[in-house]
Amino acid sequence: AQRVTQPEKLLSVFKGAPVELKCNYSYSGSPELFWYVQYSRQRLQLLLRHISRESIKGFTADLNKGETSFHLKKPFAQEEDSAMYYCALRSGSARQLTFGSGTQLTVLP
Amino acid sequence: KAGVTQTPRYLIKTRGQQVTLSCSPISGHRSVSWYQQTPGQGLQFLFEYFSETQRNKGNFPGRFSGRQFSNSRSEMNVSTLELGDSALYLCASSPAREGNEQFFGPGTRLTVL
Numbered sequence: 197a198q199r200v201t202q203p204e205k206l207l208s209v210f211k212g213a214p215v216e217l218k219c220n221y222s223y224s225g226s227p228e229l230f231w232y233v234q235y236s237r238q239r240l241q242l243l244l245r246h247i248s249r250e251s252i253k254g255f256t257a258d259l260n261k262g263e264t265s266f267h268l269k270k271p272f273a274q275e276e277d278s279a280m281y282y283c284a285l286r287s288g289s290a291r292q293l294t295f296g297s298g299t300q301l302t303v304l305p
Numbered sequence: 306k307a308g309v310t311q312t313p314r315y316l317i318k319t320r321g322q323q324v325t326l327s328c329s330p331i332s333g334h335r336s337v338s339w340y341q342q343t344p345g346q347g348l349q350f351l352f353e354y355f356s357e358t359q360r361n362k363g364n365f366p367g368r369f370s371g372r373q374f375s376n377s378r379s380e381m382n383v384s385t386l387e388l389g390d391s392a393l394y395l396c397a398s399s400p401a402r403e404g405n406e407q408f409f410g411p412g413t414r415l416t417v418l
Contacts, residue, residue, distance in 0.1 A: 239308075240395065240409040282348065292338060292361050293407065295348035 198223040200285050202296035209273050210304050217268040217299045219257075219283030228286040229259055229266040230293070235279045243268075243281070253277070273303045307331070309398050309410035317416045323384040326413045330377050330398030336360075337379040338407060339371060342393040351394075354379055383415075391417045 199222045209215045221227060231243040244252045246259040246266060257268045266283060283296040310329045318324050330337050339351040350363040354373035371381040377398075383390055393414050397407035 239411045242406050242408075245406075291336070292350040292353055292363065293340075293348075294350070295340075297347045 198227070198285055198287055198294050200283050200294055200296035202281075202283055202299050204299045205297065206300050206302070208302045208304060211275055212272050215270050215273040215277070215301065215303075217281050217283075217301065219266045219268065219296060221264050221266065221283075221285050223264075223285060223287060225287060229257070230284040230286070231255070231257055231266075231268050232282040232284055232295075233279050234282070240282070273301075275303045275305060277301060278303045309396055309408055311394075311396050311410040311413050313413060314411065315414045315416075317418060318386050319418050320386055320388060322386050323382060324386060324415060325380055325382045326394055326396075326415070328379045328381075328396030328398075328410060330379070330396075331400075331408055334398035334400050334408070335377050336399045337373055337377065338397045338399075339379070339381050340395040340397065341365075342395055342412070343391075348395070351381065386417045388417050391415060 201220045203218055229246040232240050233243045234240045255268055255270045257266050259266050280298050280300050282298045284293040286293050309331055312327045328337055336355045338353040340348050341351055342348045351365055351369055352359055352371050353361045357373045368384045373379045393412040395412045396410040399407045
C-alpha cells in the first residue's frame with residue numbers, strides 16, 4: 197500500500213529564512229509526487245510536481261528515490277507563503293491521489 | 306474557464322438521513338474524483354468517475370456512492386448518515402483519462418448532528 201508521511205504538523209519560520217517541508221513516501225513502484233497548497237479561505241491548488249522539475253513561487257522539490265523523499269524547499273520564505281501544504285502521491289495503476297496529513301506553515305514577520 | 310463548482314457549500318443533516326452533493330467539473334474535463342477531508346484523517350480518496358463509469362474506489366463503506374452524468378457532472382450520495390461523516394467533501398476534475406493535474410473545488414461542508 198502507498199503511504200505519504202509529513203512529519204511536521206506545524207512549522208514556523210521567520211521571513212527571509214529558508215524553509216523545508218518534509219515529505220516521505222512508501223510505494224514499491226515509480227510514483228508521481230506532488231505538492232498542493234491551500235491558502236486561507238482558498239481552494240486546494242497544485243504547487244508543483246516532480247515530473248516538471250520547475251520552480252513555482254520560489255519553491256522547489258526534488259524526488260530522492262533512495263531516501264523515498266520529496267521535500268519542499270524555499271531559500272527565502274515570504275509572509276504570503278503561510279498556508280497549509282500537502283504532499284501527495286499518485287501511483288502508476290491508480291489515478292487517485294494519496295495525501296499526507298499536511299504541514300501548516302507560518303512565516304513570521 | 307470557470308473552476309470546479311460544488312453545491313451546496315454548507316449542509317447540516319441529522320443522523321440517519323441521507324445527503325446528495327453535486328460537483329460540476331471544469332468544461333471539457335471528463336474525470337471527477339471525490340475526497341473526504343477531516344481533521345483526524347486528513348484527505349482521503351472516495352472514488353473517481355470517468356465517462357460515467359466508476360474507475361477507482363477508496364476504502365469507504367457502501368453508504369458512500371456516486372455517479373457521473375453524460376455532461377461529466379457528478380454527484381455523491383451518503384446514506385444513513387453518521388456523526389463521523391461530518392467533513393469537507395472535495396471534488397476534483399482533470400482533463401483526460403490519464404489525467405494530470407487535478408483541479409479542486411471549494412468543497413461542501415457537511416455537518417451531521
